[in-house]
Amino acid sequence: MSNNVWPPPPPKNESESEKAARLAAEKEAKKISDEIDRALEHERQELRKHRPQTKILLLGQAESGKSTMIKNFQLYFCPSSFQAETEAWRAVIHLNLARFVNYLLYVLSNTNVASGGKKGDPNKDYRMFQMRLSPLKQVELILTRCLSAESSPMASPTDDGPALRRETIPEVSVRGGMGWKAFIRGRRRGSQSRMMANPEEVNDARRILDACKEDIVALWKSPAIHALEKEGVDLHHHARYFVEHASRVADLKYSPTPDDILRARLRTVGVEEHRMVMETAAEKGEEWVLYDVGGQRSQRASWASYFEDVNAMIFLCPMSGFNQRLAEDRSVNRLYDSMELWDTVCRSRLLSKATFILLLNKADLLRAKLRAGIRFSDYVKNYDQDQPNTVEAVSAYLRKEMMEIHRVYSPRKRQLHVHITCAIDPTLMAAVLNSMRDVILVEMLHQTTLL
Ligand SMILES: Nc1nc2c(ncn2[C@@H]2O[C@H](COP(=O)(O)OP(=O)(O)OP(=O)(O)O)[C@@H](O)[C@H]2O)c(=O)[nH]1
Ligand SMILES: [Mg+2]
Structure with missing residues (x-):
């Protein structure tokens, strides 16, 4: 048997009085050991306090x-603070996805690809995608307003919305300060900010995405998208990953994985201070x-x-x-x-x-x-x-x-x-x-x- 086991096994043929003395000695040793641990921990805390x-x-x-x-x-x-922010990242991921799909629809409507070369005469499938995925513009507006609640001019809910007229794949940005995370988690309800969206709207956006998910998958697999890439339209964008995983990401029960969160794109504006414990x-x-x-x-x-x-x-x-x-x-x-x-x-x-x-x-x-x-x-x-x-x-x-x-x-x-x-x-x-x-x-x- 190892000599390192604590407390050591009782000696053979131990009398009652010997046992009592041994237990008392062990108790005392444990007390001293705990005191040493406490003193070491105190010393560590003090060192921490004085370390810059x-x-x-x-x-x-x-x-x-x-x-x-x-x-x-x-x-x-x-890790637990990362986990606590999952919900906020879901909104960013949904915005990345909705914007990218709206961009695809925009590009398709401005090329001959979808109509097989006949501009102004889109084929039936493409018209169907335009119609069935049109609620995604609303999703984009809701989530943009919500994430940019504090300050960004991007938040203004213009008539056309930011999705409609664009030549490049749009970016999502939030001004410095991490208020948007708290906002998405619903802690800031009751604030006076006029830009603040109703949290119920975020749920509406999720429901719309869920209803659109099969059409997003079908659009991404459609010959029109392949034709766009063949024509040299660059669709290599961070949000591509979310379209490729649309059936999972747009699902109502979706909860982002760490991999998804690392792929979410939110342009930084200004300087953000992150205090990490x-x-x-x-x-x-x-x-x-x-x-x-x-x-x-x-x-x-x-x-x-x-x-x-x-x-x-x-x-x-x-x-x-x-x-x-x-x-x-x-x-x-x-x-x-x-x-x-x-x-x-x-x-x-x-x-x-x-x-x-x-x-x-x-x-x-x-x-x-x-x-x-x-x-x-x-x-x-x-x-x-x-x-x-x-x-x-x-x-x-x-x-x-x-x-x-x-x-x-x-x-x-x-x-x-x-x-x-x-x-x-x-x-x-x-x-x-x-x-x-x-x-x-x-x-x-x-x-x-x-x-
Ligand atoms: N494939 C790949 N993507 C990456 C890598 N590093 C970052 N990205 C993606 O690149 C995009 C941009 O990354 P960010 O971290 O937002 O870049 P940033 O430097 O903070 O950009 P600004 O905020 O505009 O200054 C995100 O969608 C990331 O997921 C990488 O090593 N490989
Ligand atoms: Mg950044």
């Missing part, structure tokens, strides 16, 4: 995956503050005021952007924009003491593009034609380039930690998050010791 709050800033161009990283962080370190890891109970910024060019001027005092800066560079242009300036390549931004961030004196973490993100989309035969070297002139057109080679190239920029332009010597990521894959992200957490804590410890 952990502040992390996420930077990168629009659609680089910053908000998705915040969701990953919450899912991994604060750690539920796992040794920092349980500690509050970490994460700042998520809007990545569009017009938003970047407001970033600098958040640079001071951050412990870590996480920069996201979406590698798949090498053959794309910025939505806000079609003359600029997305990868070049990311590199320029990285250069600026590296040079910043205010961030000179922060831990730098670089995430080369969207590795899955990069892989899909390279496998489809799109050549990285056709878009990036410094990438030699003879180099392999693979994720491994391309990411190694980007890593080297960005590490060099960091080395040359940092105001003072600083460590840089680089990861190749796919932010919609929570299993892969778990290892990255753990490593990021370790690095941030170690660097914080260094700084506290040096001070």
Whole structure:
């Protein structure tokens, strides 16, 4: 038998008085052990109180995956608060879905595809989709108004609604501040805001979607959609995933999975402060503050005021952007924009003491593009034609380039930690998050010791 078992087994032939003495000794030992545990816990709490709050800033161009990283962080370190927000994300997902379908209908009505070449004479199936899916415009209006309740001009319920006249797939955005989550959960009822929608309307939107789900599936499978793609209309959009899963997502009983939530797109406007109380890891109970910024060019001027005092800066560079242009300036390549931004961030004196973490993100989309035969070297002139057109080679190239920029332009010597990521894959992200957490804590410890 092991000697490590506590309490040890009673000796053989123990008398009653020996037993009583042994039990008393064990009781006393347990009391002392509990006291030591309590003292250690008290010491830990005191240390926590005096440790500076952990502040992390996420930077990168629009659609680089910053908000998705915040969701990953919450899912991994604060799972119950992630779970509590499921309902709010359902509304975002439903809006992503309704907008994308409305966009498909708009594109179909403006091309010859649906009518087999005869413009103005849509075929019967297409007319049926237009008619049967027309309630989705109402869904879009309700959910837009609801999610943008606080401030966005997008919320205004115009006659035509935002779905009707559009040349590109529309974005859903919410101004900084997390009020929309509370609103969707119904906590803000009774507020005076005139934009606030009746929560019953959100249920109406769900019922409409449920009634439309079979038609959405049929539309997506219809020859007209295939024809659109053949004609070169780019339907690769984040919301595509929700249309592909429409029978599940539009169902009245639908509850989003973590994978769905990571795919939901809500453009950040301004700066959002996320206060996360750690539920796992040794920092349980500690509050970490994460700042998520809007990545569009017009938003970047407001970033600098958040640079001071951050412990870590996480920069996201979406590698798949090498053959794309910025939505806000079609003359600029997305990868070049990311590199320029990285250069600026590296040079910043205010961030000179922060831990730098670089995430080369969207590795899955990069892989899909390279496998489809799109050549990285056709878009990036410094990438030699003879180099392999693979994720491994391309990411190694980007890593080297960005590490060099960091080395040359940092105001003072600083460590840089680089990861190749796919932010919609929570299993892969778990290892990255753990490593990021370790690095941030170690660097914080260094700084506290040096001070
Ligand atoms: N396939 C794929 N999609 C991703 C990845 N990372 C993020 N996305 C998706 O890309 C979209 C944009 O991501 P966001 O996190 O909203 O981007 P952002 O950087 O916060 O963008 P802004 O708020 O506009 O600055 C979302 O729909 C994500 O689900 C990835 O690694 N792979
Ligand atoms: Mg964002």
